[in-house]
Amino acid sequence: xxxxxxxxxxxxxxxxxxxxxxxxxxxxxxxxxxxxxxxxxxxxxxxxxxxxxxxxxxxxxxxxxxxxxxxxxxxxxxxxxxxxxxxxxxxxxxxxxxxxxxxxxxxxxxxxxxxxxxxxxxxxxxxxxxxxxxxxxxxxxxxxxxxxxxxxxxxxxxxxxxxxxxxxxxxxxxxxxxxxxxxxxxxxxxxxxxxxxxxxxxxxxxxxxxxxxxxxxxxxxxxxxxxxxxxxxxxxx
Ligand code: FES
Numbered sequence: 001x002x003x004x005x006x007x008x009x010x011x012x013x014x015x016x017x018x019x020x021x022x023x024x025x026x027x028x029x030x031x032x033x034x035x036x037x038x039x040x041x042x043x044x045x046x047x048x049x050x051x052x053x054x055x056x057x058x059x060x061x062x063x064x065x066x067x068x069x070x071x072x073x074x075x076x077x078x079x080x081x082x083x084x085x086x087x088x089x090x091x092x093x094x095x096x097x098x099x100x101x102x103x104x105x106x107x108x109x110x111x112x113x114x115x116x117x118x119x120x121x122x123x124x125x126x127x128x129x130x131x132x133x134x135x136x137x138x139x140x141x142x143x144x145x146x147x148x149x150x151x152x153x154x155x156x157x158x159x160x161x162x163x164x165x166x167x168x169x170x171x172x173x174x175x176x177x178x179x180x181x182x183x184x185x186x187x188x189x190x191x192x193x194x195x196x197x198x199x200x201x202x203x204x205x206x207x208x209x210x211x212x213x214x215x216x217x218x219x220x221x222x223x224x225x226x227x228x229x230x231x232x233x234x235x236x237x
Pocket of ligand 1: 050052
């Protein structure tokens with residue numbers, strides 16, 4: 001059996017490896033599929049649906065669908081762009097994302113994706129929900145206003161840090177990340193070096209002492225659009 005999977009991505013012949021998802025195979029071929037809940041060090045969560053691609057005529061999540069021989073995949077249709085924009089817009093309106101004074105501005109994947117998708121203003125009305133801040137810990141805080149419920153921190157705590165200290169409470173737009181102690185973050189064993197802190201794609205989990213150390217203008221997405229590191233992997237044609 002061949003250990004190479006051949007598929008078409010935007011009409012271009014690509015190869016993947018058995019066991020890879022469409023998203024991982026696309027990354028290896030230098031094709032950026034937008035994503036938010038996916039992180040390369042974690043099992044895919046499949047919750048945000050921003051990575052939706054069209055596979056043989058059907059829309060599927062690229063991070064949870066295994067790549068297979070003969071797949072014809074579209075990543076850049078107007079329908080997909082509009083779907084992704086709508087998903088990202090909904091994340092903005094259902095939280096309180098005050099980018100101009102957020103520590104993560106310039107390093108934030110949600111903000112960077114909005115720029116990449118050319119979102120100027122959400123088409124939906126802002127909900128301005130009341131969200132809680134957990135500032136009980138001396139080194140770390142969780143700001144629920146900026147949480148997008150991607151679940152990366154929950155998965156990282158379990159899979160990488162091997163201490164399931166974070167979890168979801170509530171449902172739908174009321175769903176929140178919460179530390180597993182009645183004392184909040186102060187009651188759990190968490191530190192700045194933990195993966196669950198580092199994988200947050202937005203400004204929801206922040207390390208207090210390092211916050212604002214990197215000036216605006218010198219942050220990751222101040223220099224390059226999100227996904228350009230993946231696109232740089234494209235083989236020369
Ligand atoms: S990145 Fe695939 S569902 Fe979120």
